[in-house]
Amino acid sequence: MSNVSQETHVGLSNSIWSDRLKNIIAISIVSLSVGINLTAPILVGQWIQYPFVGVLFEKNLVVSPVYYSLLFPYYRNINIDIAPPNQLQTINNVPVLSSHDLIDVLKYNSVNDKVHLTFTHADSEDIIDITATLTSFPFIDLFMLFGVPYFIGLFYLGCAVSTIHWYGVKETTKVFALFCALFAILTGTIFDLLTYHYLSYIWIVTLPFIGASLAHLSLVFPVKPREIKRNTLLQYIPYTFALLLSIASVWETYTTGSFLTFPNYGILLLFFLPSLFLSA
Numbered sequence: 001m002s003n004v005s006q007e008t009h010v011g012l013s014n015s016i017w018s019d020r021l022k023n024i025i026a027i028s029i030v031s032l033s034v035g036i037n038l039t040a041p042i043l044v045g046q047w048i049q050y051p052f053v054g055v056l057f058e059k060n061l062v063v064s065p066v067y068y069s070l071l072f073p074y075y076r077n078i079n080i081d082i083a084p085p086n087q088l089q090t091i092n093n094v095p096v097l098s099s100h101d102l103i104d105v106l107k108y109n110s111v112n113d114k115v116h117l118t119f120t121h122a123d124s125e126d127i128i129d130i131t132a133t134l135t136s137f138p139f140i141d142l143f144m145l146f147g148v149p150y151f152i153g154l155f156y157l158g159c160a161v162s163t164i165h166w167y168g169v170k171e172t173t174k175v176f177a178l179f180c181a182l183f184a185i186l187t188g189t190i191f192d193l194l195t196y197h198y199l200s201y202i203w204i205v206t207l208p209f210i211g212a213s214l215a216h217l218s219l220v221f222p223v224k225p226r227e228i229k230r231n232t233l234l235q236y237i238p239y240t241f242a243l244l245l246s247i248a249s250v251w252e253t254y255t256t257g258s259f260l261t262f263p264n265y266g267i268l269l270l271f272f273l274p275s276l277f278l279s280a
Contacts, residue, residue, distance in 0.1 A: 022171075022174055023174065025178075026164070026174040026177055026178050026181075027164070029178055029181045029182065029185075030157075030160050030161060030164065030177055030178075030181040032181070032185065033157055033160065033181040033182070033184045033185045033188070034157065034161075036184075036185050036188045036189060036199065036202070037150070037153060037154060037157055037184060037185075037188040040146075040150060040188045040189070040191065040192065041150075043191070043192055043195075043196055043198070044142070044146050044191055047137070047191075047195050047196065048136070048137045048142065050103060050106045050107055051106055051109050051110060051111050051113065051134035051135065051136070052134060052135050052136060052137045052138075053091075053106070053115065053117065053132055053134060054132050054135065056194040056195065057088060057099065057102070057194070058194075058197075059098075059099070059197045059200055059253065060087065061087055061088040061089075061096060061097070061098070061099070061102070062084060062085050062086065062087045062088075063084045063085070063086050063087075063088075063119075064084070064194050065084040065085075066194060085121070086119040086120065086121055086128060087119060087120050087121075088102070088117065088118075088119055089118045089119060089120055089127075090116075090117070090118040091105045091106070091115055091116070091117055091118075092105065092115055092116050093116065093118075098197075099195065099196055099197050103196075106134070109134055110134070111134055111135060111136055112133060112134065112135075113133070113134045114131055114132070114133050114134075115131070115132055115134060116129065116130075116131055117129070117130045117131070117132055118130075145190065145191050145194065146190070146191040149187040149188075149190045149191075150187060150188060150190075150191075152187055153183065153184040153185075153186070153187030153188050154184065156180040156181075156183045156184045156187070157180065157181060157184035159176075159177075159180045160176075160177040160178075160180035160181040160184065161177075163176055163177050163180070164177050171220060172217070172220055172221045175213060175216050175217045175220060175221070176217055176221070178213045178216075179210065179213040179214055179216075179217055182206050182209055182210045182213055183210055185202065185203075185206045186203060186206050186207060186210060189202055189203040189206070190203070200253065201250055201253070204246065204249045204250055204253055205246040205249070205250065207246075207249070208241070208242040208243075208245040208246045208249070209239070209242045209246065211238070211242065212238035212239045212241065212242035213238075215238040216235055216236070216238055216239070219234075219235045220235060
């Protein structure tokens with residue numbers, strides 16, 4: 001009897017520590033999301049003070065395919081016609097290697113100034129010289145790239161905070177709050193992904209974990225399937241895949257400078273759809 005009692009005590013103790021750890025993780029992610037969403041408007045406010053060359057860039061200063069999509073030319077008055085995968089090399093013959101170099105050059109110029117831009121094509125390495133007139137950052141682009149995703153993210157962040165506040169740290173509450181907080185991190189860092197690139201790696205790591213948290217939520221809500229009840233560790237398998245995908249994505253981005261990496265494509269479907277069938 002004493003052995004059984006001791007094993008029960010150990011199991012209960014482990015369960016308590018496990019719950020505490022999960023509470024710390026959930027609250028930490030929500031806090032990080034709050035911090036990022038408080039910081040994002042400050043970074044945006046700084047960015048729009050600088051004159052705009054007409055395109056946005058990825059981390060390696062390749063013209064961003066996101067900004068150069070079919071959507072935005074209808075809204076913006078672009079003054080240069082440079083498409084991906086052209087890479088910016090110099091501004092007024094000053095070499096630029098990062099977004100910090102780009103800002104250092106632009107801050108000494110004003111709106112309506114003309115600047116000489118040199119690009120190279122990523123595949124052929126052909127040199128392209130462009131003269132562009134600097135403008136203010138278009139309001140419609142600010143609205144589309146920051147305003148819309150940011151306020152959607154604030155809604156999700158509000159859901160995360162209010163859920164924990166009203167329902168406590170129950171298992172389903174923690175998972176739902178985790179998903180909402182991660183989604184708010186993703187939306188809060190989108191504009192930085194195309195400008196400063198301070199938070200690029202946070203965005204990259206967050207994406208697969210959104211898929212993992214969504215899969216986790218579908219495995220515990222509204223009811224746990226029999227397989228999960230028998231072995232609770234199964235519900236955490238998506239996070240293992242998310243960790244591997246995030247490592248692969250960070251490495252790919254570090255080596256290529258592009259955040260549109262293969263490991264990030266289709267992650268939400270990869271995790272969410274199979275878990276729906278399992279929880280049905």
